[in-house]
Amino acid sequence: MRVVLHIGLPKTGTTYLQGLLAGHRDALRAAGVVYPFVRAGAMFEGAVEVRGSEAKFGLDPARVRGTWQAVCDRARTFLEQEGGSTAVLSHEVLAGATPEQVRRALAPLTGLEVHVVVTARDLGRQAVAHWQEQVKLGATTSFAELERTELRADTGRDAGPDAGGMRPHFWHAQDFAAALQRWTEPLPEGRGHLVLAPAPGAPRALLWERFAAACGIDPAIVDPLAAVGANPSLGAEQVALLRAVNREVEQLATRGDAADVARRLRLVKREYAEGVLAEHAGAPPRAPAALREVLEPASRAWLDEVRAAGHAVHGEADDLAPVLAGPGDPAPDTAPPAGADPAAVAARLLAPERRRRWFAKR
Known part of the structure; x- marks a missing residue:
């Protein structure tokens, strides 16, 4: 056994x-x-x-x-x-x-x-x-920041x-x-x-x-x-957009306690990162x-x-x-897609009625 x-x-x-x-x-x-x-x-x-x-x-x-x-x-x-x-x-x-x-x-x-x-x-x-x-x-960390603070800092x-x-x-x-x-x-x-x-x-x-x-x-x-x-996995542009959305979420959620902020970010992860963005993901970036x-x-x-x-x-x-x-591989850090509006995305995701419906299912 x-x-x-x-x-x-x-x-x-x-x-x-x-x-x-x-x-x-x-x-x-x-x-x-x-x-x-x-x-x-x-x-x-x-x-x-x-x-x-x-x-x-x-x-x-x-x-x-x-x-x-x-x-x-x-x-x-x-x-x-x-x-x-x-x-x-x-x-x-x-x-x-x-x-x-x-x-x-x-x-x-x-x-x-x-x-x-x-x-x-x-x-x-x-x-x-x-x-x-x-x-x-x-x-909201860039890959360059991760390289400096973690990958080269063991x-x-x-x-x-x-x-x-x-x-x-x-x-x-x-x-x-x-x-x-x-x-x-x-x-x-x-x-x-x-x-x-x-x-x-x-x-x-x-x-x-x-x-x-x-x-x-x-x-x-x-x-x-x-x-x-x-x-x-997400493409480099999708990660850049998600980082920007996360910054907006942080600002919208500053009045909540830590648990409430974590719940809001979980919604963003499940509904937006692993849903909307994943459907349009480009080639995953490679580490330098x-x-x-x-x-x-x-x-x-x-x-x-x-x-x-x-x-x-x-x-x-x-x-x-x-x-x-290698040559031609996308770098991790880049700009979000042209025309993206991170503030509007965050506001739509965290609208009170939408949050109530989402958490009621869980």
């Missing part, structure tokens, strides 16, 4: 993998594998509960309380009472958990064989994806959040060796797995095949080419080639650390070579 905790990392194909797991629940159950369902959004809310991140995501603490326990109980019931062999729990919010949060998250699974799977992707694409996700969550793991320091968010979020170390430290040896996202141009099915191998699942149970939801000197040594060192710790690696080391800008 195995429980697989897929903890991310963020932006490493997690939406694709979770979509396949959810879309093939019946076939997986018939093969002895459960992707637990408690209610819509429970996996996310359980992960938020583990991290204590309710305010960040604009969620009511009373709603998420007890959700992680409920998800774990559903997995345990399937394994102990319904004859199942494997349960898979997956959400990228879990990746950054502190050692204490990890211990609390593992407590409901005591007595089961717990494995931890981390998915990782080259740091070139991750740098751009990290920046875009921060903008989707309300940031103070090392010892200064990270677990030590009470200020390691830049990018490095804490992308350090797959540290994530595996934190999550496997309370477990017996041999329970950690690193899945490398394939390089651009690889067959779409390859990520699923590597992930299934790490989970101990027959990959043939799932159709890896099935249509699933995606977390779309000069960042190779920073990104490549880091991923190489982390991979060496993972192997030295005895964790299983699913994929090829070359898949971690950073994908960076």
Whole structure:
């Protein structure tokens, strides 16, 4: 009876993998594998509960309380009472958990064989994806600012959040060796797995095949080419426009408390960034080639650390070579599309009646 905790990392194909797991629940159950369902959004809310991140995501603490326990109980019931062999729990919010949060998250699974799977992707694409996700969550930062304050400002793991320091968010979020170390430290040896996202141009099915191998699942149970939801990337102009809209939202929301601002930004993310803008997204920008000197040594060192710790690696080391800008690739920082009116967009999105209708559905 195995429980697989897929903890991310963020932006490493997690939406694709979770979509396949959810879309093939019946076939997986018939093969002895459960992707637990408690209610819509429970996996996310359980992960938020583990991290204590309710305010960040604009969620009511009373709603998420007890959700992680409920998800774990559903997995345990399937394994102990319904004859199942494997349960898979997956959400990228879990990746950054502190050692204490990890211990609390593992407590409901005591007595089961717990494995931890981390998915990782080259740091070139991750740098751009990290920046875009921060903008989707309300940031107004340019990529040049991110490069200065985060990408070229790593103070090392010892200064990270677990030590009470200020390691830049990018490095804490992308350090797959540290994530595996934190999550496997309370477990017996041999329970950690690193899945490398394939390089651009690889067959779409390859990520699923590597992930299934790490989970101990027959990959043939799932159709890896099935249509699933995606977390779309934005083009450079769309990111510039979203940053401008976020600035307008901040001004309109200054009278609300922190939770209200977070809720408003969540509306902008879901309705505008992942809806309107994603439908018209251009080619995603690439990180500057000069960042190779920073990104490549880091991923190489982390991979060496993972192997030295005895964790299983699913994929090829070359898949971690950073994908960076070449001639003709769009730069991250540019101007919004001509004729865009960020103030009008923000006012329309945050109109009181529209907000009431949107939040009433959630």
